[in-house]
Amino acid sequence: MRSGAAVELIALTKSYGRSVAVNRIDLRIPAGSYCCFLGPSGCGKTSTLRMIAGHEEVSDGDVLIGDTVVNDVPPAKRGTAMMFQSYALFPHLDCVENVAFSLKMRGVPKAQRRERARAMLETVHMGAYAGRLPSQLSGGQQQRVALARALITEPGVLLLDEPLSALDPFLRDRMREELKRLQTDLGITFIHVTHSQSEAMALADLVVVMNEGRIEQAAAPRDLYNAPRTAFVARFIGGHNVLTHDGLGPVALRTDRIALTDAAAPPPDGVFHVEGTVNAFEYHGSSVQLSLAVPGADEFTVVMDEARFFAAPLGVGARVRAAWRDGDVHRLQA
Amino acid sequence: MSATALPPTGTTARAARGGVRRRRLRIAPYLQAAPLVLTLLVFLVVPIVTIAVVSFWDYDAVRVIPDFVLTNYEELLGSAVTWKTYLNTLRYAALAWAITLPVGFAVAYFLAFHVRTVTWQMVLFLVCTVPFWTSNIIRMISWIPFLGRNGLLNRALIDLGVVDHPLEFLLFSDFSVVLAFVHLYTLFMVVPIFNAMMRIDRALIEAARDAGANGQQILWNVILPLTKPGIAIGSIFVVTLVMGDFITVRLMSGGQSASVGLMIANEISLLHYPAAAANAVVLLVLVMMMVVAMLRIVDIRKEL
Numbered sequence: 001m002r003s004g005a006a007v008e009l010i011a012l013t014k015s016y017g018r019s020v021a022v023n024r025i026d027l028r029i030p031a032g033s034y035c036c037f038l039g040p041s042g043c044g045k046t047s048t049l050r051m052i053a054g055h056e057e058v059s060d061g062d063v064l065i066g067d068t069v070v071n072d073v074p075p076a077k078r079g080t081a082m083m084f085q086s087y088a089l090f091p092h093l094d095c096v097e098n099v100a101f102s103l104k105m106r107g108v109p110k111a112q113r114r115e116r117a118r119a120m121l122e123t124v125h126m127g128a129y130a131g132r133l134p135s136q137l138s139g140g141q142q143q144r145v146a147l148a149r150a151l152i153t154e155p156g157v158l159l160l161d162e163p164l165s166a167l168d169p170f171l172r173d174r175m176r177e178e179l180k181r182l183q184t185d186l187g188i189t190f191i192h193v194t195h196s197q198s199e200a201m202a203l204a205d206l207v208v209v210m211n212e213g214r215i216e217q218a219a220a221p222r223d224l225y226n227a228p229r230t231a232f233v234a235r236f237i238g239g240h241n242v243l244t245h246d247g248l249g250p251v252a253l254r255t256d257r258i259a260l261t262d263a264a265a266p267p268p269d270g271v272f273h274v275e276g277t278v279n280a281f282e283y284h285g286s287s288v289q290l291s292l293a294v295p296g297a298d299e300f301t302v303v304m305d306e307a308r309f310f311a312a313p314l315g316v317g318a319r320v321r322a323a324w325r326d327g328d329v330h331r332l333q334a
Numbered sequence: 335m336s337a338t339a340l341p342p343t344g345t346t347a348r349a350a351r352g353g354v355r356r357r358r359l360r361i362a363p364y365l366q367a368a369p370l371v372l373t374l375l376v377f378l379v380v381p382i383v384t385i386a387v388v389s390f391w392d393y394d395a396v397r398v399i400p401d402f403v404l405t406n407y408e409e410l411l412g413s414a415v416t417w418k419t420y421l422n423t424l425r426y427a428a429l430a431w432a433i434t435l436p437v438g439f440a441v442a443y444f445l446a447f448h449v450r451t452v453t454w455q456m457v458l459f460l461v462c463t464v465p466f467w468t469s470n471i472i473r474m475i476s477w478i479p480f481l482g483r484n485g486l487l488n489r490a491l492i493d494l495g496v497v498d499h500p501l502e503f504l505l506f507s508d509f510s511v512v513l514a515f516v517h518l519y520t521l522f523m524v525v526p527i528f529n530a531m532m533r534i535d536r537a538l539i540e541a542a543r544d545a546g547a548n549g550q551q552i553l554w555n556v557i558l559p560l561t562k563p564g565i566a567i568g569s570i571f572v573v574t575l576v577m578g579d580f581i582t583v584r585l586m587s588g589g590q591s592a593s594v595g596l597m598i599a600n601e602i603s604l605l606h607y608p609a610a611a612a613n614a615v616v617l618l619v620l621v622m623m624m625v626v627a628m629l630r631i632v633d634i635r636k637e638l
Contacts, residue, residue, distance in 0.1 A: 053544065054544075055540050055543070055544070074543070075543055075544045075546075076543070076544060076545060076546030076547075077546075081544060082540075082541075082544045084537045084540070084541055085537075086535070086537055088535060088537035088538050088540065088541035089541075090538060090541070090542075090556060091538075091560070092559045092560055101542070101545050101547075101555070102544075102545030102546050102547075104555070105542075105545055105546045105547045105548075105551055105555075106546060149541075149545070150544075153545070153546070
């Protein structure tokens, strides 16, 4: 199987009339990596993916796959394959014929293409369903067939447009694992569009957070979580409070690094602290999430270990002091 | 539909509860189905049964005699004119179908895949239906001044020096009959094909392109198979309409060609009702066989 190809975007722009969907983005995705485009709907992540795939014309800038500018290369000649959000399986063809479709287009003889399609269906554990029509398959099975259809062209880059969004949560987690395993086994570049930060964190080597047509931050998941660059990133990936600190400007504070004490007790030395009222309380199993009303922040969330919380439980309306160390805040770009 | 006519399940289990309730439960579904049954009975079953019955009656120059004779069928099927007329009608149907199908497919394809905005799709679609705002006969007759010996087309051709004497085949010929059929019935092909094409998920086209298919391959491997039910429905419309037509053939052939419908119309005008009825039964059976054959080839249930 062919190895992965690097993808590079240079000042890539997509505009529809006056509105700009993708605004001069630069990005380098190393060969063989798992890259997730993360952002809210309308942030330009799907447009970017479709420009890489060749299903959307590039308004300005360049898309490079390997060392080649592919702006005007048709999709099938780019060495990419796309897996569509709704899978887009051909409803009139059975699984084998769906998977063999691209081989048929290239004029591969029937017996040969059917054999290769069957082998590909085996790798995604769909060999037993080879003769079924897409309408006779569940969502998860359809997805496997779509995956097999995309992989049969031996692409250097696999493009996935919200591949897990149509699945139920249990199946989503299983498919997530399988995607990661497949990517590791094949060694090809995966570019995966999602609006779920947990999906991006779990899968990606490189997370690209997008907002309003621009890249807010492109980093490894751990770097992203520990050092969000902007307030948008900190809010979107979750687990952070965005505050304005005296002398520091906007900062991100991890919700799991905050200690709560009684408001009446004197504040400990060498810590930042703020007084507030408990607004809401959610039990999450291993942890407990509290929303506080504090001066100077619209939202303030504290995540506590479950056992520690229930050792001295707090009710809604309780006055508390939230305290954190200097090292737990991360300065954000204003 | 038929399910509503069945008594609800569990009636027997509840039967012990009392006669009144039980009877009401039984009658309700029949009452619900009654309007449709009555409509079909009065407008479909009764007329067809009447025609079938009358086809076995006898007749003479002035009256129709209730009887059971096979002479109507014997005379009909024993006559070479009948066979020639049926063959001619089938030929018209085949020609009309062979032309309306590619034309209808092309129009539908253009509307569905080349017109980008829904507004324009609707505008152009309405433009297609404009001819239907007048009657069939008006639309046919309007061809006559255009195609006639001294008509617009011939005069233009002569003035341009393309021909030196008028083209005779343009009007009152098989050409003009088929032309009128195509004009009248292409829309019946466009509508179901357009409808089928509009249901094709556009992501399928992209998926095909992603798999390396060119325009022609997409048309052949994706659009055509997914449009088949629409093609079948349009074909049924066109074929049945042409098979049953008499006015187009009469007007556009100038009385020089015959169709089964025209033959039946002539028999009626001579008050030979039983002969006309027998002819109608034979035509009905033939058309039904053609429709069944088409449904055998394509499963249209998805489209309904």
